[in-house]
Structures are given as structure tokens and as C-alpha cells.
Amino acid sequence: MTDSTLPRIALTMGDVAGIGPELVARAAIHERVTSVGRPVVVGHPEVLRKALALIGCSQPVATIERLDVASTAPGDAVLCWNPSPVDVTAVGPGTVDASAGRAAYDYLVAAAEAALAGTLDAIVTAPLNKYSLRQGGCPLPGHTEILAEVCGRSEVAMMLYAGREGRVAAPHGLGVAHVTLHTSIASVPGLLTTSRIVETIRLVDGFMRRMGCPSPRVGVCALNPHAGEQGLFGDEEARLIAPAVAEARQDGIDASDPIPADALMRRAVEGEFDGVAAMYHDQGHIALKLVAFETAVNVTLGLPIVRTSPSHGTAFDIAWQGRAGVTGMLTAIEAAAQLAATRER
Structure with missing residues (x-):
């Protein structure tokens, strides 16, 4: 496949107080990802810049307003789309925060709606904190239930x-x-x-x-x-x-x-x-x-869109320390790319 034919894969940032920003930063620039898809980070661009700096990466961040014009961004930039009005730049590492929960919800819903509209081929979600999600006003317990509601599916x-x-x-x-x-x-x-x-x-x-x-x-x-x-x-x-x-x-x-x-x-x-x-x-x-804690992938079945994620949580205890292992995220993205290629359209 050429770059233009690779699936466009959204990497939702998840709860910014956890390891999600570090995971999406590491994944978005990784050869295992760029060889199978065109990643777009869904989250706050300033948080993404901080995460890239945390891992020692100097690549620029290109903020995009519309997914259908993302290809006009500079070739070496990490693409970032922020569909949430919530400012999460002051959220502290490893803290339960209602704004982080609300923003994580916004990122997920916007990515799902874009996938339903056909401007994304798959979604790979970084972890969210279920209590922060609830504090942010979402009554649903997690990714699976939110996606089922957005997609109008009961059998997932x-x-x-x-x-x-x-x-x-x-x-x-x-x-x-x-x-x-x-x-x-x-x-x-x-x-x-x-x-x-x-x-x-x-x-x-x-x-x-x-x-x-x-x-x-x-x-x-x-x-x-x-x-x-x-x-x-x-x-x-x-x-x-x-x-x-x-x-x-x-x-x-x-x-x-x-x-x-x-x-x-x-x-x-x-x-x-x-x-x-x-x-x-x-x-x-x-x-x-x-047998597969670091590499297992969560997949939501029964949706009209492709969604995967690493199987671990937000890991508040190591958040923003540069210690998060990215293997599960990489495996989730590779699985998403394969599922996108075999999805019934």
C-alpha cells in the first residue's frame, strides 16, 4: 500500500492524567504504526507536545480542524485533532479529574462519529479512568458501552x-x-x-x-x-x-x-x-x-466501525514519568489496521 491508501487510524488520547498521552505520542511516530496506517491523535495538542517532549521527540505537532484535509499537514508532523472544548492542560499526573473524564469522552465520541461518517477507518483508544469519566458527567461505565450507544448497537x-x-x-x-x-x-x-x-x-x-x-x-x-x-x-x-x-x-x-x-x-x-x-x-x-498482559488487545465486536485498545488501564502510578510500555498500543494499532482491511463496507 502507498501512504495515501493506508487506513487512517485515530489514536484517542484517553484520560490525560494517565499514560494515554505518552502511549499515543510513542505510537504515532513508531515505524510499526506508520508502516500500516496513517495515525491521527485525537486529543489536546498542547498535551501531545508535552508528551512528545517527555519521550525526547522533537517532531512538530500539526493541529487540524477537519479530518478530510489532514493530508495537507507537513509530512514530518504528528497530526492532532482536538474535538473537545475542555481545557485539560492543567490536569495533574495521576489525578482523578472531571475535566479529564469529560475530554476523554469527547475524544471518543468524536472519533466514533468520524468513523461512522467514513473519514476514519479505525479507532484505537488509550485508557480512560472510569471514575473520572463519571465525574465528567458520563453515566456509562466505559469505552464499550459508549461506542455501542454512539453506533446505535445493542448486541456488542x-x-x-x-x-x-x-x-x-x-x-x-x-x-x-x-x-x-x-x-x-x-x-x-x-x-x-x-x-x-x-x-x-x-x-x-x-x-x-x-x-x-x-x-x-x-x-x-x-x-x-x-x-x-x-x-x-x-x-x-x-x-x-x-x-x-x-x-x-x-x-x-x-x-x-x-x-x-x-x-x-x-x-x-x-x-x-x-x-x-x-x-x-x-x-x-x-x-x-x-499469558499476554503486555500484548493483549481489546476489540469491540458488533460495531459498524473498527475499535481496538491495549488491555491495560491508565496506570496513574507511572503517568508522565516516561516509563509507559507501548507494546500493547502498537499491537492494538496493527490489529486495527488488519480489521480495517477486512471490514465489510
Whole structure:
């Protein structure tokens, strides 16, 4: 691809009190990024300049007002689009700040709307702080829910994806999607439905095909210990999950019977499965982050746009110290570029 045909990828700055500005600064100038896409930082340009100085980079920042004229900026400049009226230049490192939360929300929503309009090909999001987000006036808990609202989609799933560098054995990596998202453990059984489980299995299958896996093997987690032990520990496996598996198989998906998560996740990491449908957040996250914490990528499935992010948080404890590792961000951008190339238009 030539530079003009590479996908335009937005790097949202996230919460400026965290490591987001350092991550997007490091990523925007990295060869792994510029070789697969045309990055545009979405955030405050003065914060970006400070972040570039923090990492010892002297490249200029070109502030752009419209994404469709970004190509007129100087060739060596880091492009920055600031769609938020909130001034975050005085936000301190590692602090919960309502203005940082509001600006992070503004960056995300504007990038999503631009992607829906076709002026962006993908969004890669730096971390935000959920409490700062709430203090800034957003009632939604995180990226996934905000993007679902902006895009008008109710059937979305959070995917955690680890490539081969994340020490998983499957040749196309391992993707783990979750039927329920950011919610309490106590609420999970009541939120599970056969239709939601089927949709998650379909999303896992479709995602892994886009990542180059021709015939994904999808492992389906049980909810209860020992997969319920014939109803002794719960009946969700027989009542909800098994019917979902049967329906997915009718669609031609290679889905397993409900398997206890402690056994399934190990088998998946060792290469027996290409994807996993987990019933709740920690059921999938803990196992995959044990083997791929620095390199795992979050992907929001079920949206009409491409969105990925590194799997870690804002890391307030090391914010603005020049110590943030950029590997997860780079992997997220590469995944976004690949998904943008295979997106149905």
C-alpha cells in the first residue's frame, strides 16, 4: 500500500492524567504504526507536545480542524485533532479529574462519529479512568458501552485478543469474547440469555475469520464450577448455554459443549481452540492476561466501525514519568489496521 491508501487510524488520547498521552505520542511516530496506517491523535495538542517532549521527540505537532484535509499537514508532523472544548492542560499526573473524564469522552465520541461518517477507518483508544469519566458527567461505565450507544448497537461484545507474541499456541492467536460486560458478578446469571450467548459465539467466529483463521474452533465456557455437575451447582449450562451451542452449530460454527472455564482456558492457550465465549468479564480476562498482559488487545465486536485498545488501564502510578510500555498500543494499532482491511463496507 502507498501512504495515501493506508487506513487512517485515530489514536484517542484517553484520560490525560494517565499514560494515554505518552502511549499515543510513542505510537504515532513508531515505524510499526506508520508502516500500516496513517495515525491521527485525537486529543489536546498542547498535551501531545508535552508528551512528545517527555519521550525526547522533537517532531512538530500539526493541529487540524477537519479530518478530510489532514493530508495537507507537513509530512514530518504528528497530526492532532482536538474535538473537545475542555481545557485539560492543567490536569495533574495521576489525578482523578472531571475535566479529564469529560475530554476523554469527547475524544471518543468524536472519533466514533468520524468513523461512522467514513473519514476514519479505525479507532484505537488509550485508557480512560472510569471514575473520572463519571465525574465528567458520563453515566456509562466505559469505552464499550459508549461506542455501542454512539453506533446505535445493542448486541456488542468485548473481545480480548492475544497474538502469537502473547504466548498462545493457536496459529492465528486467541480471541476471548464476553457475553456480559462491566457488571457485578451477582448480576451475571440474570443477564445471561441464550440469544446473547449465541450472538457472542457468532462474533468470536467472525472475528477470528477476519484475523485469518479459516475455520475457527470456539470453546464455550460454562458458568458454574464443573459445568454445573448435572444441575448440582446450577442449571444455566443445560437451560441457557447448551441450547446456544446447538443453535450456533446449526449456523455451521464449530462450537464446543459448555466446558468448565478453568479447564477450557488452559486448553485454549495451548492451541486447542481459536476463540472462547466467556460468560463474564473476569472469566476470560484473568486467564488471558496471565499469558499476554503486555500484548493483549481489546476489540469491540458488533460495531459498524473498527475499535481496538491495549488491555491495560491508565496506570496513574507511572503517568508522565516516561516509563509507559507501548507494546500493547502498537499491537492494538496493527490489529486495527488488519480489521480495517477486512471490514465489510
